[in-house]
Amino acid sequence: MKTLYKLLLLGSVLTVLYSCGKELGALPKNAKVEENTILDQATAQIALNGAYYNFANATTTRANWQQHQLLPATLAGYLGYGYGQLPQEDNQNTSVSGVYWEESYKALNAANGVIKGVNARADNAFTANRKKEILAEAKFIRAYAHFKLLSYYAEWYKINSTQGVLLRDELSTLSNITKKRSTVKESFDFILADLDESIANGPVNNPSYYATKWAAMALKMRVLINRGAAGDYVEVIKLADNILQNSPYVLESSQQNLFRTAALASKEVILGIKPQALQAADPYSKSRQYWPGASSLYVAKSKLRDLYAGDPRQGWVIGIANPSTSAPNTYYFTKYQVVGGTPSVTSETDYAFRLTEVYLLKAEAIVRAGGSLEDAKTLVHLIQEKAGLTVANAPYLAVTTAASSAALLEEIYKEISRSLVAEDGSEWMALLRLPFETVKIYKPSISSQIQYILPVPLNEFRYNPEFGEQNTGYAAN
């Protein structure tokens, strides 16, 4: 009997210790930890949506995508501040160094979390291709974020530069944060590898606020046309043709209609940002920064107004003059929000990729690849017609009469600006693809290629001592 008691005692002690140990290691009740976030397809989908949330740079109340519209258009000279003048309007970039840094790394970290979690699950936890598709979408987000970093914080225009992107391919932990930046070539290669997988496995159909293989192709077009290595332009044309022939996207018959009513329902939108539910009511919502001006006001400068000379788009993209005396010669920028309008889901919607860009990039690639100028002009004209231009309009004529490839490239840059200004930086990158001397003419405050990009935020050097060199021309402390 005594032995039995001893055994019972031992057993109960062990049970207590086991259950205590289990409780001590119990996972939090109000949040998920890395280990239990992705368990199956449904949870993988939820985590992926969390990555899109970061892609949209969202908070509970709104998607904070507006800087994708403002900074490139400001650097290119089209937009400005409504109550004064900002240093970046003169391409003084130090004060805007943080603009894309945090949101890009948050998005790609979330994407890395999805990739890690999904890879850890067996294939049979997913239906059909869904595992590959989820990975493809996550890699799209990662590629997009890396490319944003490459475009704004690395010498993307010098393929041999050591000043590339600090690439991250795993979920951040305290021990892997310190890391060195890669070279420009490595950065391009990494991004393109992600995109190739996205194109190969990405979903064919998806709501317009989720990535598809087509979005991956469009992004790859942006990447390649900027890299401009041998074969890249041809590849751009191929990608464009693939999209134009096989994708479900169709140009909107009226560009104004797209921004005023259709929004994400437009057949032209390859990838957009869906506003959060309460976004329109937010006192700092995006639309309120265009009209009437909340804490900030962003306005069109006369350079943009002049760009639309002889163009019916001037009527709806450019509003009345900004009454503030601190910012003379500026006008309300009414592409998203009309003067007198109140914020709505439509006015709060943002656009990352539209079919228009595919046409215009294809035109530019044709010119750059030494193809037929007429073919290129046809594509540009097609876009212009959708914007309501006819042969009689000056911008249309300018394209028609462009005699050299250099002249046509300038006209394509202008059309990219007119069509895609203040969307996701196409106008700025198109400007920078022009020869440096030409860039200086279009934006006289640029005197050095240093001004093409921003400095890496100083905190990075402090908290990631392995990062490496600061971008040439900027201070690291």
Next chain:
Amino acid sequence: MQIYAFNLGMARLRLPNKILLTMKLVILILTATLLQVSAASFGQKVTLNEKNASLESIITKIRTQTGYDFVFDFRLLESAGKVNVNVKDQDLNEVLKKVFDQQFDYTIKDKIIVLNKKSTSILDRIKEVFANTDMHGRVVDEDGRPIPGVTVREKGNLKNTVSTNAQGFFTIDVPANATLIFSYVGYSTKEQPVSANMVVNLQLRENKLQETVVVGYGTARRKDLTGSVSSVDMKEVRNVPFATIDQALTGKAAGVQVVQADGSPGGVAKIRIRGGTSLMGGNDPLYIIDGVQVQVQNRYQAGAADIVSPVERGGNDDPNFTVAGSFARGLNSLGGLNINDIETIDILKDASATAIYGSRAANGVVIITTKKGKSNQKPVLEANYYSGLSMPEKEKVLNRDQYIAVVKEAAKNLNDARAAAVPVLAPNALATQILNDPNYFGTANTDWMDLVLRNAFTYNADVSVRGGGTGSTYYSSVTYNKNQGTVIGTDYSRVAGKISLDNEISKKLRFNTNLDYGFMTNNITNGIYTQAMFAPPTVEPFNADGSVKVIDPATLGAYAYEGFQNPLVLTKGVNRSNAIFLIGSIAGEYDILKDLKFRSSVAINYNNYRQTNYIPSTASIATSNGSGSSNNGTATQSQSQQTNTFFENTLTYNKDFNENNRLNVVFGTSWQITKSNAFSASGQGFPDDTYLNNLSSAAVTLPATGTSDQNSLLSFYMRAAYNLYDKYLFTFTGRSDASSKFPEANRVGYFPSGGLGWRISKENFLKNVKWIDEIKLRASAGYTGTQNIGDNLFYTLYSPVSYAGLNGLSPSQLGNPRLKWESTLQRDAGIDFSFFNGRFRGGFGYYEKRTKDVLFPITVAASSGYTGVTANIANIRNRGLELELSGDFIRNKNFQWSGTLNISGNRSKVLALSNDVSDPNNPQVYQYGNTVLKVGEPIGLLYGRVFDKILSTQAEVNAYKNGNLLAMFGSYPYLGIGDASYILEDIGGGYRYFKDDIIGRAEPKYYGGYTNRLSYKAFSLTALATFSYGGDIYYLADVQNQDMGKRTNKGVAILGRWTPDNPNATRPRLIQGQSSYAYAASNNVYDASFIKLKSVTFAYQLPKQLTDRLKINGLSAYVSATNLFTITNYPGVDPETSNDPYSLIGGYSDSGGYPYVRQFSVGVRIGL
């Protein structure tokens, strides 16, 4: 016979003379020294020749000549007359007859002469003899345990003496109407009329050395302690109308700093024991209430809307904090405890005492034990009732005439300045109107303070019943307490009490059950008082139709975001909390061996909290862009619940090997799970402010929140206390805690401590120094920890988000797998002493607490996708001195006067803060609103602009303007003589801007309290004064008193403004719509030193003859007052305040949220 028994008893007890002297009944024994005189008893010859001699001198002489001892009641001599005697070599018997016969009876036995009062007559004596019976009885202590060896005497016949046996029983042969006197060392002597099978309760006398104190998982005698433990005498606080127990700790113990947050009824007191140790977690001590751990926490749940505080707007703290701040100061998590149920409060301060609570003990431990029943006690019902009046002490604001004068002066100064400008500017239209339009100010004369404040009433009634038989004891109580607040719409009410039932199943097995319960309702302010400071006296409170007038901020020259509004708009607001507090436990105790006891208990600490907020339709609420409409009313209802379950097992081994070796060992395990959940729902847009403001009436439903959490703790602990020769004391404690809050690798924390005590007064060289009762040196060192932090800081977390209308999980927290315990190494040395028979007692202590690995947010590279992580990075040190002195100045039969003083000083220092070491430019300053943390500096640094001077010459004006960013951008169009100037610093580009700097230090140099006790017969007067010296406080309301940038009402301090006639003023001149101030600055920081008469109680206890006649146990009446007066240089209402009592970093501002309160009460206490 009786004398013999008496002497034998004394011998057996080995009572030292000292103790005998303390006995109420004084027996004088004149010891024979002449042992050689040992002849036959009779026939001793005596020679005396005395005239008018005292009896005492006669006795002395007889004793010297005969060697006979005398035994008598000393008081007999007082009544004896003078003696004339002249005998020579007479027989002793003859002499005795001559000397004593008329006054006394005497008997001689064995060379001892016993004197007694003369009996009345032979007949009476015979009657008495026949009336005598053998009475039986038992003497027990407060806990019903028998006391052996108690001396039992018959009153008036002290020869008749017996003592109790080992079971406490005694038998004495006395008349039926006799009264017995019971006395025993260390206990109060008690008189009680005889009755059959009487049970006598003896109470421990207040001998500080003998008193027991409750320590972790047990009790100890104070003289045996090696740690630093302060006790609060409940008798001193029970008649003061404190609503909650934390207030009662004020000024009572050295090293315990108590700051009442504000005057809210039942509000929170900030308590810091020997300084704070945690930056992110709480810094209140751990409370152990009837053995159950209770951690103070702010249960407020953020509502959908808050109200802008114009006062906080003046500083850098969050201004959208009116309701949240009021809850933080007004909602007391200890409110459920009934003060009248509390038996003892012991405050453990050093590691030797606290380390047994390991990871929760770094901020000290307060052990509260409530009352229990007593065995063999017939039921005692005690009732207590008091009612009181609270009066607000408010900010002094301008009256109508003063206000108009100030506004007009500002208008005139504006137009004068415009006329003096180059080129000349036309007079300002509004200023001209103010100056010339006799109707501008209207006719209203509103005293806003009067409208929002009131004299408030307090009622408290409590009833308790206790008693017990031989096997069971019980105690139950209920109290109802209602405290009106001095701000309209605020109050605190509570029903609380306890039920305890202890059963002795067998001699070895006992079961104890206990339930402390409390139901509280708090109506908390939403800033009505704050608004009343600023509403102009010239504005009517109501419209003609009786509705509350809405004050448009523009009419005050203010912006909406600054949050000024008609205080009466807020009266329809609801900010209520309903809380349920339950502490229940059931414990079994089994005596395995005589010295080995096993105890097992299950306890629950349960809190349920419901919060109802409603911001009425016309109120202006805080929004992300300032202040805005509440959209026809915003309501939030929330609920939270927390259950802490404890499973404890302890083994106690208590062995007195012999009188020189005593050992007490406690070993235990504890398993604790805390589960909590909360939700809140909100709505906006209500048809009515009063009736239809339940959530279902809302037009718009706002997002709801819901959370749940859990953490658990597994602990093993032990303590061994060894007492050698009653001189050398050793205590070792250790605890290991495994907490779910830490990653597996660092889950277990070890908290050892050791303490030594040396009762030097017991050493031979001091033993015979009569005036020294006790001198004890003690020293201890040990580790404690804190874990009052978030549950899941070490995990990388994904939090739920929503995008595109669907669920998402987004990385929200970078995990720190290296997270570990904050640990505090505390070292302590002290001396305790008691001199002159306990008349002068005290202690002096020094401590040093070094807290390392304090959790603090650190920055990580943004390329990680995160901004920061919580890490063990900061180090803090606290050290200080404590002195506690008590004296019994007068110990008369009828009149006693005693006092206790404690004084302490704590010096904190931040030793390390951040990972940001690579940046030489980093000033290592971390700003949190109005305060900063700075390496090398103490906690509680006030931060802001630095006031320089009032500009007195044009040259100074020009110098101040030069490069001044604000002046260059047109902020000071009229800057001139009489305006304020601040220290500026170069910010590059040729500009200068305000320099922010440390402008005050909130940590007091010394603080403490003095308790004075006077009693005369049945009257007693107890007073407590508290003081604090050397700390600073941010007087935020004063920020608005410096300028006429806005035409809100001001405090009277503005009358000291600069004018040409008052050129030495320290406040700037007034100029309409203009301000030269720089928000909160050094001229708003004041010395918070004070001496305050915190409480006075005057009580009268009905004499025993009367209560006996009324057949009641006791009746007393008392009058009490709190906060009678304060001596301070602080220009605000009260320097003892905190705007955030939970924070260590902040909370050093006077935010004017609730007036300071003075209270008077009258009560009566009756025992049946």
